[in-house]
Amino acid sequence: MNSTPTAPFKAHSFNGRPAPEGVPQEPKGPRMSGAEIFVRSLEAEGVEVVFGHPGGAVIKIYDEMARLKPRFEHVLVRHEQAGTHAAEGYAKATGKVGTVLVTSGPGATNTVTGIADAFMDSAPLVVFTGQVPTALIGGDAFQETDIIGITRSITKHSFQVRRAADLAPTIKAAYHIARTGRPGPVVVDLPKDMLAEEAVFEYPETVTLRGYRVPEEPLPEKIRQAARMIRASERPLLYVGGGTVNGNASGLLTALARKARIPVATTLHGLGAFPENDPLSLGMLGMHGTWYANMAVQHCDLIIAVGARFDDRVTGKLEAWAPHARVIHIEIDPSCVSKNVYADCAVMGDVRRVLEALLPRVEPGDTGAWLARIEAWKARCPLTFAQDGKLRPQYVIRRLSRRAGGNAVVTTDVGQHQMWTAQFFTFVRPRSHITSGGLGTMGFGFPAALGAAMGLRGAGVTVVSINGDGGFLMNAQELRVAARRRLPIKIAVMNNGYLGMVRQWQELFHEERYSHTGLADTNPDFVKLAEAFGCVGLRAATPGEADEVIEAAWRVRDRPVLMEFIVPEEEMVFPMVPSGAATDDMILRRFSEE
Amino acid sequence: MPATERKLTQQQILRMKANGETVLHDAPETPRRHVISVRLENHVGALNRVVNLFSARNFNLESVTVGVTEDPEVSCLTIVTSGTRRRVKQVLRLLDRLLDTLSVEDLAPDRLVERELCLLRIGYTKGNRAELMDVADIFRARVIDVTPETMTFEVTGPTAKVNAFVGMMRPHGILEVARSGRVAMRRALVYGD
Numbered sequence A: 001m002n003s004t005p006t007a008p009f010k011a012h013s014f015n016g017r018p019a020p021e022g023v024p025q026e027p028k029g030p031r032m033s034g035a036e037i038f039v040r041s042l043e044a045e046g047v048e049v050v051f052g053h054p055g056g057a058v059i060k061i062y063d064e065m066a067r068l069k070p071r072f073e074h075v076l077v078r079h080e081q082a083g084t085h086a087a088e089g090y091a092k093a094t095g096k097v098g099t100v101l102v103t104s105g106p107g108a109t110n111t112v113t114g115i116a117d118a119f120m121d122s123a124p125l126v127v128f129t130g131q132v133p134t135a136l137i138g139g140d141a142f143q144e145t146d147i148i149g150i151t152r153s154i155t156k157h158s159f160q161v162r163r164a165a166d167l168a169p170t171i172k173a174a175y176h177i178a179r180t181g182r183p184g185p186v187v188v189d190l191p192k193d194m195l196a197e198e199a200v201f202e203y204p205e206t207v208t209l210r211g212y213r214v215p216e217e218p219l220p221e222k223i224r225q226a227a228r229m230i231r232a233s234e235r236p237l238l239y240v241g242g243g244t245v246n247g248n249a250s251g252l253l254t255a256l257a258r259k260a261r262i263p264v265a266t267t268l269h270g271l272g273a274f275p276e277n278d279p280l281s282l283g284m285l286g287m288h289g290t291w292y293a294n295m296a297v298q299h300c301d302l303i304i305a306v307g308a309r310f311d312d313r314v315t316g317k318l319e320a321w322a323p324h325a326r327v328i329h330i331e332i333d334p335s336c337v338s339k340n341v342y343a344d345c346a347v348m349g350d351v352r353r354v355l356e357a358l359l360p361r362v363e364p365g366d367t368g369a370w371l372a373r374i375e376a377w378k379a380r381c382p383l384t385f386a387q388d389g390k391l392r393p394q395y396v397i398r399r400l401s402r403r404a405g406g407n408a409v410v411t412t413d414v415g416q417h418q419m420w421t422a423q424f425f426t427f428v429r430p431r432s433h434i435t436s437g438g439l440g441t442m443g444f445g446f447p448a449a450l451g452a453a454m455g456l457r458g459a460g461v462t463v464v465s466i467n468g469d470g471g472f473l474m475n476a477q478e479l480r481v482a483a484r485r486r487l488p489i490k491i492a493v494m495n496n497g498y499l500g501m502v503r504q505w506q507e508l509f510h511e512e513r514y515s516h517t518g519l520a521d522t523n524p525d526f527v528k529l530a531e532a533f534g535c536v537g538l539r540a541a542t543p544g545e546a547d548e549v550i551e552a553a554w555r556v557r558d559r560p561v562l563m564e565f566i567v568p569e570e571e572m573v574f575p576m577v578p579s580g581a582a583t584d585d586m587i588l589r590r591f592s593e594e
Numbered sequence B: 001m002p003a004t005e006r007k008l009t010q011q012q013i014l015r016m017k018a019n020g021e022t023v024l025h026d027a028p029e030t031p032r033r034h035v036i037s038v039r040l041e042n043h044v045g046a047l048n049r050v051v052n053l054f055s056a057r058n059f060n061l062e063s064v065t066v067g068v069t070e071d072p073e074v075s076c077l078t079i080v081t082s083g084t085r086r087r088v089k090q091v092l093r094l095l096d097r098l099l100d101t102l103s104v105e106d107l108a109p110d111r112l113v114e115r116e117l118c119l120l121r122i123g124y125t126k127g128n129r130a131e132l133m134d135v136a137d138i139f140r141a142r143v144i145d146v147t148p149e150t151m152t153f154e155v156t157g158p159t160a161k162v163n164a165f166v167g168m169m170r171p172h173g174i175l176e177v178a179r180s181g182r183v184a185m186r187r188a189l190v191y192g193d
Ligand SMILES: Cc1ncc(C[n+]2csc(CCOP(=O)(O)OP(=O)(O)O)c2C)c(N)n1
Pocket: A413, A414, A415, A416, A417, A418, A440, A441, A442, A443, A467, A468, A469, A470, A471, A472, A494, A496, A498, A499, A500, A501, A502
């Protein structure tokens, strides 16, 4: 097996090939250093916020930022991982591309988790990493890492820019790639000598990438076939994923569901794509989805998957999933089609374009009997929790939801609180729910809220961040960054004294051996922690206190508020489809309560 | 090692049949060897990305050859992998998704021309020298290096021919073999095709 390229890297051409046609070969602009080109390019790209952390390899860029006073804002995060999560939160909340700037070596490796997270959840990011001078690359220089190699399988694409003349076109290409098609993270590696080299600056207006295929227009015959299948169906179900939100197609999806009277179940990332206060909404499906959504899956005769990828958390045991259904799959990424579940009708293309074409072709559906059946399921087994005077986490989330109204963007961390948020918070707008779904990264929630809040300043939206006592501590250092910028983020920490989700599995599947999941001994005083970082800290241990704390938190407008809720450790997330079980084989509640 | 494959469910098979798709076997399809031809940007990292995809996605990779094409900016990769059609289709889509790939094609066995190059070094004595030369002659192998004890042959041909040549030489004590892996192209269409 041969694994070395036969031709040497051609440093004279952008991305290894001649400058794209239409771009003049001899650009006529001012000459400046690579570092200044970098700053000017970000301005030209319309970047508003950069989440970054300086170091030796990028010191030239920071120097230029001090000199040039650029139009974008730089947020100095206190850990590069948090910087990438913040950029993802920014991207998900605003629909724009998130930007990260870090130094070489450890700065770059600290971004890896965030890049992987953005890759799994299709978030558009451009991550600029410093690199040692080109002459030293490969020689184990101080703070050298092969970040391109390390991130190869978790990026949509990556570049190393070896000549200052290539920098502006590469930045243009990076943002284009991150933003278009199925969005994803792009890494741009910047050797230090390139940043000092001088070149003519001209920001190109267009990008030509001959190997990059943006989705084609959906095929009319596929649209017709899908419309026919919808008309013929008696028990259709829309299964809506994050691709609907990313594709800005929530409005069309909602119109389609209402016109054809089709019930809607969403994935974790689909939450908000369809208003959950609409009677057609079934909430979330899958492992911790509602019983009625999963019943609908098992009894429907048609699944219309929109921007979803049939993840194992959704399907459980594939052989038993949706046994009576034919499948329409509307998807931008061909590699997701028929990967896990065979699609009878695959409509490939931009979700928005597909729904635009499909909407006029569907007719008001005769789904009354089917909807009545679903109503009966909803009535029979709604989402519930114990009302026994104790402060239940689900109660807290209901109260937060009510207090925030439809006017909040919620980020969560990973664990039980994430699932309770998905179940008990009512999401009515797209981009109002931001979470780490694909990678399930603890430590994501709070920095993501920081990024969202940066992107939504002045938008009149409340940013709420719901965390566990485990994950919150993984990036709590960013509290001060939020405080410094007077971002009034409402932070909930659900303190159950445990790595709750793992504890739940230990209780259910490992005979209650709670091996190393207790946190009480190592948890800080969260209220003092908040105060030490210049935030407001509040604590509640009863439902009454929780109500008061929430009201007090919403009165604070000039800094973050951390609300610590002391909740029972034994609470579990139900319903639940155990891993590998059939979707309708749900555990509905604690065995002792049955 | 062939990657494990999820079986088609009975219900899927019925649906596929209803849609007029060919379902070869109701039982899981047996994996077959596929030759994939990829035209790739000829720059650093592009090949890595392709090779990486195979390991990251748990696909089997039997051989990869790479070389520059008629266009110096483009290299041509021939990849041999094995898997069911469904699995290989997934590989093709994932390869296609890479920005560095300009075209990706699964070459059907009856539609490709392929060659492999093999260098083979063998120790000889007076007693078997003539016999070795006879075998070499049958396979149109050439001697490209010779010492008083060893001879090095070059043989080119379809993989099966190279296999046969190596097999014939084995009893004589092979010292070293280096094979290129397959290089393939779609057969040009001729009249009557
Ligand atoms: C970085 C990371 N490490 C480990 C895990 C595995 N994990 C998933 S949920 C969870 C527990 C989270 O505990 P906490 O933050 O307190 O949330 P809770 O489940 O108690 O609501 C763990 C350890 C993970 N998802 N991410």
